[in-house]
Amino acid sequence: MKLEARSIRVHASGKPIVNTASLSVSSGELVGLIGPNGAGKSTLLKAMLGLRPKISGDILLDGEDFLAQPAHLRARRLAYLPQDRRVEWRLPAADIVMLGRYPHRARFGAPTPEDRAAVARALDAVDGHAFLDRPINVLSGGERTRILLARALAVEAPILLADEPIAALDPYHQLHVMEVLRARAHAGAAVLAVIHDLALAARFTDRIVLMHEGAIAAEGRPGDVLTAANLARIYRIQPDAALGYARLT
Amino acid sequence: MKRSPKAPAFLLQCAALGEVARDARRRRPFAVAMFTALFSGLCLAAHAQPQRIVSMNLCTDELLMRIVDPSRIAAITHLSQQPINAPLGLNAIASRLPINHGLAEEVIALKPDLILAGSFTTTTATALLRRLGYTVITFAPENSFDDMRANIRKLGAATGDQARAEQLIADFDARLGALQARIPDDTRPIFADIGVNNFITGEGTLYAEVVNAAGYRTLGQALGFSGYRNVPLEQILTIRPALMSTATPWTHPPSMSTMALGHPAVRAMAARTPQVDIPERYTTCGAPSILGAVEILVNAREKQARSP
Amino acid sequence: MKPPLAYPLLIAVLALTLLLLAAFSMLVGAGGGLSELLAMIASDNADTATLIMMEVRLPRTLLALMIGASLGLAGASLQGFLRNPLADPGVVGVTSAASLGAVLALYSGLSMAFPLALPMTGIAGALLCALLLQGLAGRGGVLSLVLAGVAISSLCAALMSLALNLSPNPYAAAEIMFWLMGSVTDRSMDHVAFAAPLILIGWAVLAFSARALDALSLGEESAASLGVNILTTRNMVIGGTAISVGAATSVSGGIGFIGLIVPHILRPLVGHSPSRLLLASALGGAALLTAADILVRVLPTGAELKLGVVTALVGAPFFLWLIFRARTEIES
Numbered sequence: 001m002k003l004e005a006r007s008i009r010v011h012a013s014g015k016p017i018v019n020t021a022s023l024s025v026s027s028g029e030l031v032g033l034i035g036p037n038g039a040g041k042s043t044l045l046k047a048m049l050g051l052r053p054k055i056s057g058d059i060l061l062d063g064e065d066f067l068a069q070p071a072h073l074r075a076r077r078l079a080y081l082p083q084d085r086r087v088e089w090r091l092p093a094a095d096i097v098m099l100g101r102y103p104h105r106a107r108f109g110a111p112t113p114e115d116r117a118a119v120a121r122a123l124d125a126v127d128g129h130a131f132l133d134r135p136i137n138v139l140s141g142g143e144r145t146r147i148l149l150a151r152a153l154a155v156e157a158p159i160l161l162a163d164e165p166i167a168a169l170d171p172y173h174q175l176h177v178m179e180v181l182r183a184r185a186h187a188g189a190a191v192l193a194v195i196h197d198l199a200l201a202a203r204f205t206d207r208i209v210l211m212h213e214g215a216i217a218a219e220g221r222p223g224d225v226l227t228a229a230n231l232a233r234i235y236r237i238q239p240d241a242a243l244g245y246a247r248l249t
Numbered sequence: 250m251k252r253s254p255k256a257p258a259f260l261l262q263c264a265a266l267g268e269v270a271r272d273a274r275r276r277r278p279f280a281v282a283m284f285t286a287l288f289s290g291l292c293l294a295a296h297a298q299p300q301r302i303v304s305m306n307l308c309t310d311e312l313l314m315r316i317v318d319p320s321r322i323a324a325i326t327h328l329s330q331q332p333i334n335a336p337l338g339l340n341a342i343a344s345r346l347p348i349n350h351g352l353a354e355e356v357i358a359l360k361p362d363l364i365l366a367g368s369f370t371t372t373t374a375t376a377l378l379r380r381l382g383y384t385v386i387t388f389a390p391e392n393s394f395d396d397m398r399a400n401i402r403k404l405g406a407a408t409g410d411q412a413r414a415e416q417l418i419a420d421f422d423a424r425l426g427a428l429q430a431r432i433p434d435d436t437r438p439i440f441a442d443i444g445v446n447n448f449i450t451g452e453g454t455l456y457a458e459v460v461n462a463a464g465y466r467t468l469g470q471a472l473g474f475s476g477y478r479n480v481p482l483e484q485i486l487t488i489r490p491a492l493m494s495t496a497t498p499w500t501h502p503p504s505m506s507t508m509a510l511g512h513p514a515v516r517a518m519a520a521r522t523p524q525v526d527i528p529e530r531y532t533t534c535g536a537p538s539i540l541g542a543v544e545i546l547v548n549a550r551e552k553q554a555r556s557p
Numbered sequence: 558m559k560p561p562l563a564y565p566l567l568i569a570v571l572a573l574t575l576l577l578l579a580a581f582s583m584l585v586g587a588g589g590g591l592s593e594l595l596a597m598i599a600s601d602n603a604d605t606a607t608l609i610m611m612e613v614r615l616p617r618t619l620l621a622l623m624i625g626a627s628l629g630l631a632g633a634s635l636q637g638f639l640r641n642p643l644a645d646p647g648v649v650g651v652t653s654a655a656s657l658g659a660v661l662a663l664y665s666g667l668s669m670a671f672p673l674a675l676p677m678t679g680i681a682g683a684l685l686c687a688l689l690l691q692g693l694a695g696r697g698g699v700l701s702l703v704l705a706g707v708a709i710s711s712l713c714a715a716l717m718s719l720a721l722n723l724s725p726n727p728y729a730a731a732e733i734m735f736w737l738m739g740s741v742t743d744r745s746m747d748h749v750a751f752a753a754p755l756i757l758i759g760w761a762v763l764a765f766s767a768r769a770l771d772a773l774s775l776g777e778e779s780a781a782s783l784g785v786n787i788l789t790t791r792n793m794v795i796g797g798t799a800i801s802v803g804a805a806t807s808v809s810g811g812i813g814f815i816g817l818i819v820p821h822i823l824r825p826l827v828g829h830s831p832s833r834l835l836l837a838s839a840l841g842g843a844a845l846l847t848a849a850d851i852l853v854r855v856l857p858t859g860a861e862l863k864l865g866v867v868t869a870l871v872g873a874p875f876f877l878w879l880i881f882r883a884r885t886e887i888e889s
Contacts, residue, residue: 049782075784082778088640089774089829102772102783107765135829151775155783445728479860482743483588483609487597499726502666505735506728513745514612 001062001158001190002026003048003078008057010040010047017043019214020057025192027158030185032201032222033194035211036235041194042083042163044211049080049161061159075103079155081162085148090135093147097122097132100154122154125180142173149177153184160184162193166200178204199244202226210234298409299363299384305351305374306367308534309388312404313365314342315537316413323359324349333498336528337538353377363407391455391535394425394462400535421537425462428540428547432464433554438491440465440546441522443515445497445506449480456532459539463546465492486514492549493522498529525549560828567826571840575622578847582618583610585854616749620741621850621864622843623749623756624809627801629842630835632816634763637770637831638794641699642821643879646802647813649690649702650709651683655799656736657713657720658682659807664724672747676755679807682713683799699883739812739865741850748808759801763835766793770831812865814872815842821879 003025010018018040025031033041046052048059050067059066066074079100087096100122101115111119123129126146136144145165152160162181166174174197182204185191195201201208202222210218210225212234218225231237232248240246301323304310310325319342327348328334334343349355351371356364356378364385366375379385386407391397398418405414440460443449450456451469453476460467469478471488495515499507509515531541562570584591588609597606628646635644646652658678662668668675686709693705717736721729769790772780777787806812819841820834827833849867856862 046778049778051778051781071781071786072784075782078782080779080782082776082782084776084778086776087774088776089824089831091774091829095828095830096775099772099775099783102768102785105768107768148775151779481587481861483586483613486605486609486613487588489602489605499728501669502664502724502726503669504664504724504726504729505732507726508669509743512612512743513747514608517608517612 003066003159003190003192004058004060005044005048006058006060008044008047008059009055010043010052011055012043016214018047018054021211021214021216022057023192023209023216023219025159025190027188027190028185029206030182030191030193030204032205032208033192033211034196034198034201034208035217039211040214041211045080045161045163045192045194049078050074072103075157076155077157078159078161079152079157081149081152081160081165083163083167085144087136087148090137092133092135093128093139093143094119094123094132096136096147097128097150097154100151103155103157118154118156119150121156122150125153125183126150127176142169142176145169145173145177149180153180158188159190160192162191164194164196166195166197174200198226299361299407301359301361302363302365302408303349303356303359303361304365305349305356306365306370306388308367308536309365309404310343311337311339311534311536311538312401312417313408314339314346315417316401316405316410317408319346321408322346323361324356326351333528334530336530336541356383357381365404365407392453393455393458394535396455397535397539417537421540424540425543428543429462429464431547432550435464437461437464437466438553439468439471439488440492440494440525441468441485441488441490441518442494442527443468443485443510445499445510447480447482447485447509448477449485450477451475455535455539459532459542460546463543464550465546482512482514486518490518490522491553492525492546493519494525494527495519496526496529523549523553560826562826564827564833567837568840571837571844575840575844575847578844578851579618579622582621582847582851583614585851586614587854588613612745613743616744616746617741617850618847619749620744620752620809621847623753624741624805624812625815625843625846626839627756627759627805627842628812628815628846629819629838629840630760630763631798631802632842633820633831633834633838634766634770634794634798635816636820637834638766638773638791639702640773641702642824643699643703643817643876643883645814645817646683646798647706647710647811648817648876649706650686650713651798651802652806652811652813653710653713653717654682654686655679655803655806656682656811657717658685658803660717660720660736662807664720664726664729672751676752676804676807679805680755680800680803683803683806684795686713687795687799734863735810737811737865738863738869739806739810740861740863741809742853742861744808752804752808755804756801759797759799759804760839762793762797762800766790766797767832767835770794770835774831810863810865812846812868814868814876815846817879818872818875819845821875 005024006022007020008018008022009016009020021040021044023033035041043052047054061077097119098111098115101111101118105111105115123132126149128146128150131139131143136147139147149165152162165181166177169177178200181191181193185206205222207220208222208225209216210230217234218230228239231239236248237245238248298321300321302313302317302321303324304313305326307326307328310329313322313325324347325343327350329343330348334340347359349359351374353374356374361383364378364383366385366387368387368389375385375387388400388403391400401414401418405411449469449472450467451472451474457467457470468485468488468490472480472484495510497507497510525545527542527545531538586609594606594610597603632645635646635649636642658681659675662674662678689709690702690705693701714737718733721733769780769785772783772785773790781787820838823837823841824834827837849864852867853862853864
């Protein structure tokens with residue numbers, strides 16, 4: 001399965017946020033979408049979900065117009081983990097994960113055994129069984145992210161889009177989440193994740209897409225994209241053996 | 250104490266006539282002199298009666314029209330010209346009289362020598378008029394037939410028509426007696442007059458005396474209270490009246506209170522109880538008009554005795 | 558942390574409480590309690606007892622149940638959709654707007670010609686308020702929503718007072734208290750007959766939105782990605798609220814705070830699930846309002862207290878306490 005964004009343009013207040021960007025993600029690969037703040041990464045992701053209107057361009061799933069399909073079918077094919085981690089009510093973690101089964105459930109009625117099995121699998125993947133009965137508002141940042149990731153995994157959609165899944169996490173949880181995403185990709189899903197940590201991106205992704213000022217600046221294997229020239233031009237940083245990176249002055 | 254503004258004029262007129270009488274005695278025979286003296290005296294007597302009477306209250310309007318000659322009535326209230334007063338039969342008189350709306354300015358412009366008002370009528374206007382030196386006589390609301398007779402006498406004294414006032418009372422008593430003679434027995438069944446917002450009259454009110462005079466007792470008397478009260482609907486439903494009345498003139502446009510008289514429970518009660526319709530005007534005032542209500546009730550009483 | 562009662566058990570308990578309160582409501586009133594009613598039946602006065610029970614107490618009880626349920630349900634629904642625990646039909650102005658609509662239909666005489674005009678103008682008022690709220694508050698958060706509700710309520714109360722004073726009927730002006738404070742005293746089965754169908758329709762519409770409210774806990778973007786149509790959900794919540802609360806208010810006047818208190822108390826008991834809270838709040842609201850209506854009949858005040866007075870005496874301090882607790886969030 002292949003999800004493709006072709007020549008997408010998105011405007012806000014007349015200014016282009018995404019300016020003719022194209023990318024694709026296929027089954028079996030973990031693609032990292034990187035770029036400086038304000039490059040348009042989140043907006044591109046939302047456009048692919050139909051959450052932001054696009055001025056032009058196409059979103060195609062295996063060659064078919066994706067956004068023309070009804071919402072509940074799209075929901076079964078594409079799971080989304082947004083940047084916003086807020087949950088309004090003090091729902092228990094297990095109930096949050098069960099919300100991921102929404103596209104599969106009937107309007108009225110209890111969860112099916114299949115639903116429960118999917119939730120169990122998702123909790124396995126994020127190692128979340130220990131706190132599944134606790135309300136979400138008392139969980140730590142790392143636990144909360146794992147539960148929300150489990151919610152996205154519970155959809156068991158062939159495509160997963162994650163927007164900054166490792167933001168505000170400690171190194172342990174950053175590694176854990178990246179491992180879950182990679183495992184998911186290698187199990188057959190198409191996973192696209194927006195990431196700021198370049199080292200983790202380099203280490204875990206199969207392919208990197210570098211975005212800059214609304215357009216795709218580079219694309220390819222991590223080693224080919226994360227060159228000194230690209231880092232200098234786009235991030236205005238240089239690699240530093242001791243510190244990792246240092247700012248260019 | 251200031252005198253009424255009208256006072257000097259007629260005194261002078263009568264004094265002038267007196268002068269003619271004294272002159273006449275010197276030049277004419279005694280009889281003629283006596284006549285003119287008599288006229289002078291009568292003139293004074295006549296002018297001692299107020300000639301421009303203004304009434305600021307619906308009930309004093311009625312008494313005034315019944316006792317005093319229309320030529321001496323300077324104005325009645327606009328309320329007396331409304332169609333709701335038709336049952337009184339005073340329309341021929343009322344429609345020809347000038348009207349006032351209870352405002353001090355209007356009344357002053359009418360140059361009255363006597364003002365009649367209810368003790369709760371536009372008290373600011375009456376206070377102002379008194380302060381300006383006008384003669385204002387107020388009448389307290391009546392709670393019984395005796396109160397009514399007292400008020401009639403008081404009005405007669407104020408206007409100088411004591412004889413006519415007494416006649417009015419005598420006629421009232423005679424007619425009341427005739428009506429009461431027709432009451433078949435003294436069982437005093439219950440007459441349920443349900444007012445807007447379940448407003449019920451009890452013991453010690455004029456309305457109760459009217460109903461009692463016709464041989465019934467009121468719903469309030471049956472429930473055992475005095476005065477006026479809004480009674481819960483359920484309490485009303487526990488009584489089984491022999492006669493009922495629920496009319497209100499305020500149906501268009503409606504309000505929730507007036508619509509409530511059509512509550513299904515009240516309608517059910519009405520379906521099994523004979524109804525009577527007493528024009529509201531008959532019971533608004535403590536005046537001979539109440540006989541209209543008494544007559545309607547006595548008719549109902551007779552009818553019920555004939556067909557139990 | 559699991560809730561103390563399993564959901565089916567909670568519903569059963571609420572339903573049972575409700576039935577007991579309803580039965581009690583049928584046995585309380587100025588016409589007499591159980592012993593007086595039995596005495597009436599024994600002394601060949603059964604038709605009086607029937608009249609009191611069927612024509613006065615039954616409509617009163619049914620209306621308290623339906624209106625309480627509507628208010629509780631609408632409150633839970635609004636809170637779920639707006640993701641804001643301070644939302645309630647009264648707070649956001651829907652109740653006042655519905656009262657205004659009903660006042661215009663009744664005192665103009667329109668509802669005499671066409672009885673359904675009464676609940677329908679109530680609904681129209683509620684819908685207009687909802688549209689106005691969208692324009693005024695939009696995504697502005699809890700503060701703008703509450704302020705918009707205050708503004709709309711004040712305007713509607715003033716317009717109601719004006720309409721009543723302009724009525725040629727001398728009793729109209731004093732009836733403002735009914736519309737501001739609400740009552741089910743001396744309502745009849747006629748009122749039940751034309752309000753009930755619309756109230757039930759409103760309930761059905763709100764029930765259909767239940768599932769989406771759960772997904773909305775995650776925020777609009779996640780919910781949309783799960784297949785929730787935000788616009789349709791919004792229309793169902795607003796529409797269902799306007800229809801049920803609009804019809805209810807047109808026969809009972811403005812009763813407030815039920816939609817605020819009941820969901821708040823029951824939320825922990827349903828595990829904070831917005832969809833489960835709907836049914837629980839409907840039952841809880843019905844029970845609470847029936848209890849309040851029993852209270853106004855039992856209290857030894859001279860004239861019967863208005864129902865909305867009782868709910869406000871409990872609800873307004875509760876509202877203040879909620880605001881107090883949530884003030885840090887409100888200021889952000």
